[in-house]
Amino acid sequence: MATWAMAVWPSWPAIEAMNTHAELPAKPVPDVTPESAPYWEGLRQHKLLLQACAGCGQIRHYPRAVCATCYSIAVTWIEANGAGTIQSWTVAHHPFHPGFKIEVPYALLLVDLAEGVRVNAPLRGDPAGLQLGRAVRLIFENGGQGFVLPAFEYSAE
Amino acid sequence: MLHRQSVISGVGETAYSKHSGNSVLALHLECALTAIRDAGLDPKDIDGIIPYIGTGVVAEDFVTNFGIPDLRFSATTPLGGASPVAALQCAAAALATGICRHVLIPIARNGASGGRIASRMREAPQFRTVAEFELPVGAFAPAQLYAPMARRHMELYGTTSLQFAEIAVNTRRHAILNGNAMMTKPLTVEEHQASRMIADPLRLFDCSLESDGGAAVVVSRADCARDLRQPPIAILAVAEGHPDSPSAISQRADLTRLGIAKAAPRAFAMAGISHADIDVAEIYDCFTYIVLCQLEDLGFCAKGEGGPFIASGATRLEGKLPINTHGGLLSQAHMVGMNHIVELVKQLRGTAGRAQVKDARVGLVTGYGDMGDGSLAILARD
Numbered sequence: 001m002a003t004w005a006m007a008v009w010p011s012w013p014a015i016e017a018m019n020t021h022a023e024l025p026a027k028p029v030p031d032v033t034p035e036s037a038p039y040w041e042g043l044r045q046h047k048l049l050l051q052a053c054a055g056c057g058q059i060r061h062y063p064r065a066v067c068a069t070c071y072s073i074a075v076t077w078i079e080a081n082g083a084g085t086i087q088s089w090t091v092a093h094h095p096f097h098p099g100f101k102i103e104v105p106y107a108l109l110l111v112d113l114a115e116g117v118r119v120n121a122p123l124r125g126d127p128a129g130l131q132l133g134r135a136v137r138l139i140f141e142n143g144g145q146g147f148v149l150p151a152f153e154y155s156a157e
Numbered sequence: 158m159l160h161r162q163s164v165i166s167g168v169g170e171t172a173y174s175k176h177s178g179n180s181v182l183a184l185h186l187e188c189a190l191t192a193i194r195d196a197g198l199d200p201k202d203i204d205g206i207i208p209y210i211g212t213g214v215v216a217e218d219f220v221t222n223f224g225i226p227d228l229r230f231s232a233t234t235p236l237g238g239a240s241p242v243a244a245l246q247c248a249a250a251a252l253a254t255g256i257c258r259h260v261l262i263p264i265a266r267n268g269a270s271g272g273r274i275a276s277r278m279r280e281a282p283q284f285r286t287v288a289e290f291e292l293p294v295g296a297f298a299p300a301q302l303y304a305p306m307a308r309r310h311m312e313l314y315g316t317t318s319l320q321f322a323e324i325a326v327n328t329r330r331h332a333i334l335n336g337n338a339m340m341t342k343p344l345t346v347e348e349h350q351a352s353r354m355i356a357d358p359l360r361l362f363d364c365s366l367e368s369d370g371g372a373a374v375v376v377s378r379a380d381c382a383r384d385l386r387q388p389p390i391a392i393l394a395v396a397e398g399h400p401d402s403p404s405a406i407s408q409r410a411d412l413t414r415l416g417i418a419k420a421a422p423r424a425f426a427m428a429g430i431s432h433a434d435i436d437v438a439e440i441y442d443c444f445t446y447i448v449l450c451q452l453e454d455l456g457f458c459a460k461g462e463g464g465p466f467i468a469s470g471a472t473r474l475e476g477k478l479p480i481n482t483h484g485g486l487l488s489q490a491h492m493v494g495m496n497h498i499v500e501l502v503k504q505l506r507g508t509a510g511r512a513q514v515k516d517a518r519v520g521l522v523t524g525y526g527d528m529g530d531g532s533l534a535i536l537a538r539d
């Protein structure tokens with residue numbers, strides 16, 4: 001379970017007065033599992049790694065223990081080439097977690113990667129340009145506390 | 158086959174508010190007693206209980222407080238907001254196989270005065286995938302996870318925020334008629350459009366309430382309910398359905414198809430009726446878009462036509478398919494859809510007051526939960 005569920009936040013009136021990441025509660029970080037550890041380690045090396053079933057070759061995401069096609073637990077990890085197209089998006093205006101208070105509004109994309117799986121990650125670019133099918137490229141960002149996170153920018157035309 | 162094996166014999170609700178001043182257990186006991194007495198039963202007649210997972214209240218609490226001598230069946234149905242209607246299926250199965258005679262299905266929460274939604278989300282194992290992979294990038298509240306489904310629908314089919322507004326405004330109109338609704342002032346389309354954006358395209362008035370209170374129903378084996386206090390409301394059909402990629406919406410091939418799309422054909426076949434036979438429907442409305450999408454997935458209109466269907470006025474009280482006649486989660490209270498079941502039973506009994514649909518005889522109620530789980534029941538008064 002994510003650690004922030006147990007964290008005690010300052011009151012929302014106190015959070016109202018906080019305007020830097022240094023003051024605000026830290027953004028949540030993942031609870032890494034044995035199945036997902038290579039994914040998070042790959043991000044630290046600026047690689048988005050996907051599981052490919054060693055039995056049948058099926059690529060799957062998010063990382064998990066077994067192939068839903070052939071039920072093999074053996075995996076190889078492949079590096080996504082970073083190209084994708086926009087399946088959908090939202091623009092978050094309300095910060096449900098105080099760690100995101102000074103980041104709103106931020107656009108979150110669902111991106112269809114060339115490898116056939118999706119990534120949910122923020123857009124670094126103007127939300128006015130959002131449209132279904134628009135080409136985007138994967139980038140990497142410091143997520144704090146030793147984590148690197150995926151993000152996207154529009155591909156050059 | 159669960160067709161006509163059981164009936165809803167009793168319903169009960171507490172007052173809905175932002176601050177109940179009661180414990181969650183006290184709210185459970187209050188709505189349960191109201192439902193049991195409504196049925197004309199004694200609390201000691203209850204021999205099955207399906208509590209809502211995650212409130213902290215368990216079946217044993219009812220045994221202790223009501224002195225139930227011989228509880229024969231207990232279970233939970235962990236489908237988020239689809240749980241209460243899925244619990245009808247669970248109860249019907251237990252009743253039809255003779256395990257027990259009268260199943261209590263309660264829910265109560267201090268959803269407004271207790272914990273906030275963002276912290277509640279992470280406490281359940283069904284959110285493990287989202288918690289690890291999407292929460293860190295800033296996608297975790299239901300509004301943020303569901304908004305891309307709505308956006309995809311809008312871009313593919315031309316669905317508009319004005320059509321979402323019609324759902325919100327219509328639901329508010331019904332809440333005003335209810336007498337036990339948290340929202341009591343009229344809402345206009347302009348107010349909806351001016352309300353602040355939460356997660357585009359979902360505005361404040363596209364989102365449901367956070368509420369304190371409780372609601373409960375009693376489901377009885379049909380042959381055990383003939384001499385009870387209320388006219389029995391028969392369960393013609395009940396089903397649950399789970400969407401593809403049930404742990405992560407982001408990985409779902411078709412973002413516009415919910416779990417209820419799988420359950421609906423089963424339920425209509427079990428009931429042996431067609432869509433035109435439905436006189437009134439209570440559609441789970443955590444967000445306006447989720448109502449629109451369910452109407453399509455249920456088959457009341459084709460995929461992509463939910464917007465025009467709503468805009469036509471079909472779902473108003475005087476329309477061909479009145480929905481959410483109590484004010485729903487959007488304007489009555491967020492009681493996880495148990496209030497939808499209570500309202501449908503009142504409609505079919507003919508006791509829905511100022512929101513009564515004339516001659517309502519057959520009705521449908523849905524649930525929607527977590528990352529797209531669905532459930533529906535078709536009920537009738539004979």
